[in-house]
Amino acid sequence: MDIRCEVANDLAFLRISGRVDTVTAPELEAAVYGAIGQGGVSVVFDLGQVDYLSSSAFRVFIKTQKECRKNDGQAIIQAANPLIMPLFKLSGFDRLFLFTDSDAASRAAI
Amino acid sequence: MIRSLSLLSKSLIGISASFLLVIFIIGLDFSLVLYHNLTQEYESKGLAIADSVSETAIGAILSDDPASLQAMVDSLLSINGLAYVVIQDSSDAILVHTFSPNVPAEIRPYLKIPTQKHTTQLDIGNASFLHIRVPILNGEIGVVHIGMDLNLIQSKAQAIILKDALIVLIIYCFTIGGLFVLIRRFTRPIQALTDYADHLATHDFKDPLADGPKIRALTGYQQKEIQALADGFIKLEQDLMANLTQLESSLKIQERLQSELHIASEIQMSLLPDQAKTEYETAVVQQFIRPAREVGGDFLDHFVVHHRYLVTVVGDVSGKGVSAALIMAAVATMIRSTAQTIDSPGEILTVVNQAFCKRNVNEMFITVFLSVLDLHSGELRYANAGHNPPFRNHAGSTWEPFGTELDLVMGIDEACYFRDFDTLLQPDESVLFYTDGITEEMNPAGDLFGDQRVLAELNKSDSDSVIPQLIACLDAFSAGSDQADDQTLLCIRYTGAASILQGPELTLYFENDLSSISKLAEVIEQFGTANQLPKSVAMNLNLILEELIANTIYYGYDDHELHHIFLALHLDDGHISATITDDGIPFNPLEAPEVDTDAILEDRTVGGLGIHFVRSLASEIGYERQANNNVTRVKMEVDLNGYSM
Structure with a gap:
């Protein structure tokens, strides 16, 4: 898994590629706190290059959502592919997050 | 034949021969002179007798008294040496003679010769005579003939010569005898020394030589040369004896060392893995090590750490024999123990190099190729301390060198840092490590075996028998010359997880650490x-x-112990069955509380979601506790054309 973090105007983009699983999820969590620390009020998980998520990833997502809400921000799931999208439905996360398909859509959603 | 005779015999034969020659020449000369003198003396005696007969006969002839004439001539025969007398008258008629009964025919021709003094030699039968003729009264009244017996002279001369020869022979014998004694006396010490030298050559020197005292006596010999020789021989015997004693004791020491070397060799080999072939979870290691002497400086090792990483070491300590072997044993042990706590091959070499440099009083150095193969992923990390780069091939493709990034050899610079490199081995890929004893082996013509021959042979070999084939080729190449250096080969073949995944059945195990999650993903x-x-x-x-x-x-x-979690997968028509068996505390996923997926954000917790996914995605879940194991069975429908949900 690789993560690139871009923070601009209260909005943090986390560009993730590869697998987010039990082993790599702690890195993602650290990246989230890093992004918030750099001034990110809302966090966008750009999952365009992600082909695998396990429950540990969802733990990070929900923790991020709770953190963001404290600052009146939110966590956004961007560009989740059809392979992983069903997992959001299965977990009921489809009702807890805003899903977008591009950077522009994510920016507009804030 | 003469050459093989002793000096003494040669001298004697030479002296005798020359002596005999001289005697023969002198004797011959002497005999001739003697014969000549005697003959002359005989002739004058004969002439005197003939003269006296011619004087005496005058009266009897003139008085024509043949009887008294006959008596006179007969009386003459008593004279020694006178053989016959004949008297003729002036008409050549024989008046008287001493022959009986007639004058022999051989004399007759001489009776008609004119009347004057004459001497001649005459043979009658076997006898020789000096025939002397003297006229009486100038031949007026007759002639006297007398014969002197020459055989008498010959026998007289023979007697004299024989007597002289006897005397000479006696002198000769005395001379030769004396000479023999003299020469004997001169050569005896040399003979004794010669015999002594012969004995010396065949002596076992357990006891002193029997003729030692004889030679010792010679050291006081009057002749300086013999003295010096005898001194030399005595010293030679003493030196030889001392040297042999020393040799014997050093032989004993050598025997002891030999047996200790043998033990050392066994211990050294016991430090290294001894199986020609070792199978690990996803790799097969084949090895070959052959020291040039009893013990060697080459080493190899392979072992698994943390149940996952196969560490392989191939190294070469400078030099050969015991010193190299001791260093090798120490370094191989250091690497093995360091590898238990440090993962990075470069760091292992760095640590071992520091420890080795601190104690490296003999300025030895070591080349090492250390690699660490992740048995789960095929990742090969390696560090190279000045060692020959290994060869690799992917099954079916050609062999090629790799790992050519060299760092300094170990033992030179304590501060040296060794770098890590890595590569990924594909399933069925092999790597061959070796020492320079392989590539630098020479044939009797002095050609090196060389990298190219190794590569050519590897490319001909079957991946299962790389080492036996390479050794057979090497031995054929170097037949007839001694092995120059230790030879080591180590071949890893990464079989890869794929080999157990070829098909719808799969069984494997995981360890209870998070690396298993990455392994699971690959599997x-x-x-x-x-x-x-x-x-x-x-x-x-x-x-x-x-x-x-x-x-x-x-x-x-x-x-905090190590545990194994077993997984069996089975793909059947339309579904996959998975069985997970672990020896953890009892846990039944069916009894886990359900997650409320409809809850609002504030009420959602981070737990339970995993089991929720399992329950949602699996078509069937079964659980039982079996002999202290959790056995969890999961079934999943497979729509081969689309999603499984």
């Missing part, structure tokens, strides 16, 4: 590829198994 990816599973199916399978296994790793054990 499922390969299982999916091998069975042409849709991506979504593989992903969901992975997710189910990850949630269950991670759960066991996190919550299944309350100790």
Whole structure:
């Protein structure tokens, strides 16, 4: 898994590629706190290059959502592919997050 | 033949021969002179007798008294040496003679010769005579003939010569005898020394030589040369004896060292893995090591650390024999123990190099190629301390060198840092490590075996018998010359997880640490590829198994020991069955509380979601506790054309 973090105007983009699983999820969590620390009020998980998520990833997502809400921000799931999208439905996360398909859509959603 | 005779015999034969020659010449000369003198003396005696007869006969002839004439001539025969007398008258008629009965025919021709003094030699039968003729009164009244017996002279001369020869012979014998004694006296010490030298050559020197005293007596000999020789021989015997004693004791020491070397060789080999072939979880290691002497400086080692990493070491200590072997034993042990706590091959070499440099009083150095193969992923990390780069091939492709990034050899610079490199081995890929004893082996013509021959042979070999084939080729190449250096080969073949994933059945185990999650991902990816599973199916399978296994790793054990979690996968028509067996604390996923997926954000917790995924994605879940093991069975429907949900 690789993560690139871009923070601009209260909005943090986390560009993730590869697998987010039990082993790599702690890195993602650290990246989230890093992004918030750099001034990110809302966090966008750009999952365009992600082909695998396990429950540990969802733990990070929900923790991020709770953190963001404290600052009146939110966590956004961007560009989740059809392979992983069903997992959001299965977990009921489809009702807890805003899903977008591009950077522009994510920016507009804030 | 003469050459083989002793000096004494040669001298004697030479002297005798020359002596005899001289005697023969002198004797011959003497005989001739003697004969000549006697003959002359005889002739004058004969002439005197003939003269006196011619005087005496005058009266008797003139008085024509043949009787008195006959008596006179007969009386003459008593004279020694006178053989016959004949008197003729002036008309050549024989007046008287001393022959009986007639004058022999051989004399007759001489009786008619004119009357004057004459001497001649005459043979009658076997006898020789000096025939002397003297006229009487100038031949007026007759002639006297007398014969002197020459045989008498000959026998007289013979007697004299014989007597002289006898005297000479006696002198000769005395001379030769004396000479013999003299020469004997001169050569006896030399003979004794010669015999002594012969004995010396065949003596075992357990006791002193029997003729030692004889030679010792010679050291006081009057002749300086013999003295010096005898002194030399005595010293030679003493030196030889001292040297032999020393040699014998050093032989004993050598025997002892030899047996200790043999033991050392056994101990050295016992430090190294001794199987020609060792099978690890996903790799097969084949090895060969052959020291040039009893013990060597080459070493190899392979072992697994943390149940996952196969460490292989091939090294070469400078020099050969015991010193190299001791260093090798120490370094091989250091590497083995350091590798238990340090993962990075470069760091292992760095640490061992520091320790080695601190004690390296003999300025030895070592080349090492250290590699660490991740048995789960095929990742090969390595560090090279000045060692020959190994060769690798992917099954079916040609062999080529790799790992050519050299760092300094160990033992030179304590501050040296060794770098890590890595590469990924594909399933069925092999790597061959070797020492320079292989490539630098020479044939009797002095040609090196060389990298190119190794590569050529490798490319001909079957991947299962790389080492035996290479050794057979090497031995054929160097037949007839002695092995110059230790020879070591080590070949790893990474069989890869794929070899157990070829097909719908799969059984493997995981350890209770998080690395198992990465391993699981690779295994499922390969299982999916091998069975042409849709991506979504593989992903969901992975997710189910990850949630269950991670759960066991996190919550299944309350100790810090190593545990194994077994997984069996089975792909059947339309569904996949997975059985997970672990020896963790009892946990039944069916009894886990359900997550409320409809809850609002504030009420959602971070737990339970994994089991929720398992329950949602699996078509069937079964659990039983069997002999202290959790056995969890999961079934998943597979729609080969689409998603499994």
